[in-house]
Amino acid sequence: MLTAVLGLGQIGLVAAIALGWAAKKFAVDVDERETKIRAILPGANCGGCGFPSCSSYASAVSAGTAPINLCRSGGSAVVENIAHIMRMKVETSTAQIAVVLCQGDDRKATLKYHYLGLHDCNAANQIAGGPKLCPSGCLGLGSCVAVCAFSAIAITAHGLAVVNRERCTGCGKCVAICPRHVIRLAPATATIHVLCNSHDKGGVVRTYCKVGCIGCGLCRKAVPSAYVLDRFLAHIDYSHAALAVLAADAIAICPNQCIVDFTKNYPDDRLLHPLPAIPDRPALVTDDEKAQR
Amino acid sequence: MTYKSFTGGIPLVDSKLVDSKLATRGAAVEPCPIPDQLIIPMSQHIGVPAQPIVTVGDLVLKGQTIAQAGAFISVPIHATTSGRVIAVEPRLHSLGKDLLAVVIEADGEDRWDPDLTELKSAQWTPDTLRQRIREAGIVGMGGACFPTHVKLAPADNKPIETLLINGSECEPFLTADHRLMLEQAEKVVDGIDILRQALAVKQVIVGIEANKKDAIARMKQLVVGRDIAVKILAVKYPQGAEQVLVDALLERQVPSGGLPMDLGVVIHNVATAAAVSDAVRFGHPLIERVVTVSGPGITTAKNLLVRIGTPMQKLVDFCDGPRGEISKIIMGGVMTGQSQISLEAPVIYGTLALLLFGANDLPQQDAGPCIRCGRCVAVCPLHLLPATIADYAMLGRFDMAQAYHVMDCMECGCCTYLCPAFRPLVQTLRYAKAGILAQQGRS
Numbered sequence: 001m002l003t004a005v006l007g008l009g010q011i012g013l014v015a016a017i018a019l020g021w022a023a024k025k026f027a028v029d030v031d032e033r034e035t036k037i038r039a040i041l042p043g044a045n046c047g048g049c050g051f052p053s054c055s056s057y058a059s060a061v062s063a064g065t066a067p068i069n070l071c072r073s074g075g076s077a078v079v080e081n082i083a084h085i086m087r088m089k090v091e092t093s094t095a096q097i098a099v100v101l102c103q104g105d106d107r108k109a110t111l112k113y114h115y116l117g118l119h120d121c122n123a124a125n126q127i128a129g130g131p132k133l134c135p136s137g138c139l140g141l142g143s144c145v146a147v148c149a150f151s152a153i154a155i156t157a158h159g160l161a162v163v164n165r166e167r168c169t170g171c172g173k174c175v176a177i178c179p180r181h182v183i184r185l186a187p188a189t190a191t192i193h194v195l196c197n198s199h200d201k202g203g204v205v206r207t208y209c210k211v212g213c214i215g216c217g218l219c220r221k222a223v224p225s226a227y228v229l230d231r232f233l234a235h236i237d238y239s240h241a242a243l244a245v246l247a248a249d250a251i252a253i254c255p256n257q258c259i260v261d262f263t264k265n266y267p268d269d270r271l272l273h274p275l276p277a278i279p280d281r282p283a284l285v286t287d288d289e290k291a292q293r
Numbered sequence: 294m295t296y297k298s299f300t301g302g303i304p305l306v307d308s309k310l311v312d313s314k315l316a317t318r319g320a321a322v323e324p325c326p327i328p329d330q331l332i333i334p335m336s337q338h339i340g341v342p343a344q345p346i347v348t349v350g351d352l353v354l355k356g357q358t359i360a361q362a363g364a365f366i367s368v369p370i371h372a373t374t375s376g377r378v379i380a381v382e383p384r385l386h387s388l389g390k391d392l393l394a395v396v397i398e399a400d401g402e403d404r405w406d407p408d409l410t411e412l413k414s415a416q417w418t419p420d421t422l423r424q425r426i427r428e429a430g431i432v433g434m435g436g437a438c439f440p441t442h443v444k445l446a447p448a449d450n451k452p453i454e455t456l457l458i459n460g461s462e463c464e465p466f467l468t469a470d471h472r473l474m475l476e477q478a479e480k481v482v483d484g485i486d487i488l489r490q491a492l493a494v495k496q497v498i499v500g501i502e503a504n505k506k507d508a509i510a511r512m513k514q515l516v517v518g519r520d521i522a523v524k525i526l527a528v529k530y531p532q533g534a535e536q537v538l539v540d541a542l543l544e545r546q547v548p549s550g551g552l553p554m555d556l557g558v559v560i561h562n563v564a565t566a567a568a569v570s571d572a573v574r575f576g577h578p579l580i581e582r583v584v585t586v587s588g589p590g591i592t593t594a595k596n597l598l599v600r601i602g603t604p605m606q607k608l609v610d611f612c613d614g615p616r617g618e619i620s621k622i623i624m625g626g627v628m629t630g631q632s633q634i635s636l637e638a639p640v641i642y643g644t645l646a647l648l649l650f651g652a653n654d655l656p657q658q659d660a661g662p663c664i665r666c667g668r669c670v671a672v673c674p675l676h677l678l679p680a681t682i683a684d685y686a687m688l689g690r691f692d693m694a695q696a697y698h699v700m701d702c703m704e705c706g707c708c709t710y711l712c713p714a715f716r717p718l719v720q721t722l723r724y725a726k727a728g729i730l731a732q733q734g735r736s
Binding site: 113117126129 | 657720
C-alpha cells in the first residue's frame with residue numbers, strides 16, 4: 001500500500017517537473033494582438049485581402065507585414081478596431097461594392113449561338129468568344145455566383161448577374177473571376193451607374209444590344225461634371241461623390257436607357273430568384289469567452 | 294485476320310456511325326465551282342498567323358504568295374485563284390471570331406502563276422525538299438494543320454527511323470482521304486516517296502482502316518517494289534491520332550509530354566503526301582483540298598474538291614441545299630470538329646468535312662452528376678482519368694489536373710461520347726488546359 005502511494009507519487013513528481021520544464025522550454029510566443037484581430041475579422045475566409053484565410057491575415061497584420069485596411073468585407077468598423085489593437089491611425093477609405101455593368105439579358109442582347117456546354121462563364125467564353133454577340137456583356141452562367149462567399153450575387157430569370165447591395169462586401173472575388181471584366185467595384189454610396197461595358201462604336205453596339213451605350217455623349221453634355229466618355233463608353237466619374245448625385249439629371253436623356261438608378265427598384269424584383277441563405281458559420285470564440293466557460 | 298489496333302477507343306463496327314460513311318464513300322470527288330469572292334484567312338494553321346504582303350487593288354495569280362510566314366512554325370499563304378484583292382480585313386473565321394483575311398475577287402480566268410516550276414529530281418536533297426514544301430505552304434491535312442516542314446526538320450539528337458503514313462480516316466462521315474487514295478493513289482505514293490527522301494528514312498508504313506478495302510487493294514498494288522508496307526488497321530476511333538497510330542503500328546508508346554519524334558517516328562497524312570507531290574512535281578502550292586459534305590441535313594452528300602477560301606454556303610448550294618431545317622453545322626468530323634455559327638465562314642486547310650444536322654438528329658440531354666461507372670477511363674486511348682481531371686478542373690485545382698496529365702489529352706472526344714451522365718468532359722479538360730497555359734503565361 002505505502003509502496004504504491006510513494007511509487008505513484010514519485011512518478012507524478014517527475015512528470016510534473018518534466019512538464020513544467022517543457023512548458024517553459026517549448027513555449028510559443030503568441031502575439032496576443034493576433035488572437036484579438038482574428039476575433040474581430042468576419043471569419044468568412046473570403047480571400048478578398050489576398051490571404052488564404054482570416055487567420056493568416058490576422059497573423060500577417062500582427063507581424064506588421066500586411067496593411068491594416070485590407071479586410072474589405074469587414075468594412076470600416078473592423079479596420080478601426082484593428083487600428084486600435086495595433087495602435088495605428090486609420091486612413092479613411094470609402095467602402096466599395098460590386099456592380100455588374102450590363103443590362104443585356106436574353107430579351108435585350110442578341111445571341112451568337114445556342115450554348116449547351118459546361119455551366120461556367122470562363123469555359124463558355126473560350127468557345128468562339130462566348131455565346132453572346134456582344135464581346136463584353138454578362139454571360140449569365142454564374143461563375144461570379146459560385147465564388148461569392150456572401151451569397152450576394154444572383155442570376156435573373158433572363159440570365160443576367162445582379163449584385164445584392166446589402167450583402168456585397170466588396171471583396172472583389174467576382175471581379176477577378178469574370179472573364180469579361182463586366183463586374184467592377186464602385187463606391188457603395190454611388191447609386192447611379194452606366195450599365196454597359198462595351199467599347200464598340202455605336203453602330204456596332206446597336207447590332208447586338210438594345211440597351212448598350214452607343215457613346216453618343218449626351219449624358220456628358222447634360223452633366224459634364226459627373227460623366228466621363230472613354231472609347232465610345234460613358235461611365236460615372238466616381239471620384240467626386242458630391243457631383244455623382246447630379247448624374248441623375250442625365251437618366252432621362254440617355255437614348256438607350258443605359259443609366260440606371262439603383263434606388264428606383266432595379267432590377268425588377270420579380271425577375272430575381274430568391275437569394276440563397278447565407279451559410280451558417282461557427283462563431284469565433286475569443287479567449288475571454290473561453291475563460292468564462 | 295487480326296488487324297493492328299490499340300486499347301481503348303470506340304469500336305465503330307456494328308455501330309450506327311459506321312453507316313455514316315456509306316453516303317459518300319462511293320461518290321467520286323467533284324470540283325466545287327470557284328465563287329466570286331474567296332476569303333483566305335491568315336491563321337489557318339497551328340503557329341503564328343501569316344503576314345499579308347498584298348494590298349487592296351493588287352492583281353494576283355493563282356498560286357501567288359499573298360502572305361509571308363510569321364515565324365518558323367508558320368507557313369506562307371497563296372492566292373487560290375487569279376483575281377483582284379478587294380479587302381485585307383478581319384472576316385468571320387470558322388473559329389467563330391473575326392480574324393484577319395485577304396479577300397480576292399475572282400476574275401474567272403483562274404490563271405496559274407507562270408513562275409511556279411517543278412523541282413527536278415536531280416536537285417532533291419532533304420534541304421531543298423523541305424524548302425520547297427515550306428514555300429508551298431503545306432500543313433498537315435489531317436485536321437490539326439501543323440506545318441509539314443517542321444515535321445521534316447528533326448532535331449540532331451533525334452534521328453528519324455520510321456515514316457508512318459496515316460490513311461486511317463477513323464472519324465464517322467469522312468471519306469475525303471478514302472476517295473483520294475482510290476482516285477489519286479499514284480500521287481499519294483509519289484508524295485510518300487518524296488517525304489521519305491526528305492527525311493532519309495528506310496522504314497515506311499502506310500496504315501489504312503479495314504473498312505476501305507478498295508483503297509487498301511489499290512495502295513498495295515502501287516507500293517509493290519517500293520519498299521513501303523501497307524498495314525490494315527482495325528475499324529476503331531481514334532485510330533488516326535498520332536500517339537494511337539504509333540501504338541497500333543509499332544507497338545510503342547509515345548512518352549507523356551513527348552512527340553512521336555522522340556521515338557524516331559514521323560507521321561504524315563495521305564492528303565499531305567498528295568499535296569507534297571503537287572508542290573515538288575509542279576510547284577503548285579496548297580490551294581485546294583477534298584471536303585466531304587454530308588450529314589442528315591444535306592440533300593445530296595458529296596465529296597468536293599474545294600478551293601481554300603470558298604464560303605461554306607457555296608458548298609451547301611452545290612450539294613442541292615439543306616434538307617429541312619438545320620440546327621447544327623459542324624466543320625470537320627463529328628468527334629473533333631468545330632460547330633459553326635454561320636455558313637459565311639470560308640473553307641480552310643483543316644476543313645475535312647462540312648456536316649449538317651437537323652433538330653431531331655441530335656438528341657440533347659442535360660449533364661448530370663458523375664455516376665462513377667469508369668467508362669471514360671476504359672475508353673481513353675491515352676489511359677487518362679477524364680472524370681477525375683474534370684472534377685479537379687471544376688474545383689479550380691489546375692495543378693492537380695496537370696499532375697493527372699491533362700496536357701496529354703488530345704481531345705478525341707471518346708469520353709464525352711460514352712458518358713452516360715452526358716457530362717461535357719472534353720470541354721472541361723480543355724478548360725483546364727487553357728487555365729494551366731494561362732497560369733504558365735503569368736509566371
